[in-house]
Amino acid sequence: MILKKSLGIVFLSLILWFALYGFLPALSQWITYDIFRLSAGTRLASAAEFFVYDSAKVLMLLVLIVFGVGILRTFFTPQHTRRILAGKKEFVGNILASLLGVVTPFCTCSAVPLFIGFVTAGVPLGVTLSFLISAPMINEIALVLLFGLFGWKIAFLYLGTGLAIAFAAGWLIGRLHMEKYVEEWVYKSMTGSVEEEKLTWPDRISAGWLSVRDIVGKVWIFVLMGIAVGAFIHGFVPENFLASVMGKKAWWSVPVSVLIGIPLYSNAAGIIPVVQALLEKGAALGTVLAFMMSVIGLSLPETIILRKVLKPRLIAVFLGVVGSGIMLIGFLFNWIL
């Protein structure tokens, strides 16, 4: 009974979602020209239509994806992921860890218990780090925003390059055999085990709604602010303004972007509208991609938290390898595109 009811609600919501999404262009025109009575062709009207359409589209995509990911994540608890990764060979383990990092629920403040839980269960160090790189760097909100604002190509580019960096950096650190640079107490800690609760489909669906409430409830304001800033820059900053500092020819802009990105810590929702504005004003895609990944993936707070379990040398290697990976991606894309 409960199952039928919750599936019914999901089904109805999906129909409503698609109907509304299909009407968005017409709806935003109606709001701009009929409700606010802006006259067509003016700069203000086109900015307003852009804002209404873009924010509605992004928020709707966000709700859909966060709901889907919320359900998906009930299948990938950290315990489950650890069980998959424990005892895996390094190469395959790194690939799996990067992929699982995308779907396993993660928050920066849990990085330390997660690290210890993985390492003590026999997940190799490099594989654990692949997971810890991929989990914050590839973020469903960023993916949705990139998809909504730039289309699927850039969204996939972000997903693919993020996975590649997580895999390669973790694998490389594994090759360097740096286990002795993990704080000794980590290996001595006693790990208990949690009995996993059995989830039914209604439980999973309600977890989906819960994550919509939590995540969308938290980021919608940043999304709207970001799109507003984007709309403003769109209208008032001259075209190609950034071409000389962040364009393809300025090779040094890639490492500088990565360095600037490390201490900057922002959630994906805040950074992507900035990305959009940068790209529009003549910054090169590779440079911008590197900047974004550095801001989201290499964060100072996470590094400080990881210092509890990793010795300075391993921290430095971690930052160095991931940072170089991001830079490489930046150069690569500036070169091929």
Next chain:
Amino acid sequence: MKIEILGTGCPKCKQLAANAESAVGDLAIAAEIVKITEIDKIIGYGVMITPALVVDGVVVSAGKLLNKDEIKKILAR
């Protein structure tokens, strides 16, 4: 009843502790609420994602910011 909130001090953990307090207040039961911030104790419970809620030594929820009603439901069991 002993209720432990596991968390390294992130905003979600504090919120969970506050929710647990008001749940206990609503149910009018005698319960001691303790915040556990030491990593080794958190790991000792086998928790890898915080915040977690432990009732009488049993982990009942991990990685979720439960609201007051959800905690009440758990405590009533």
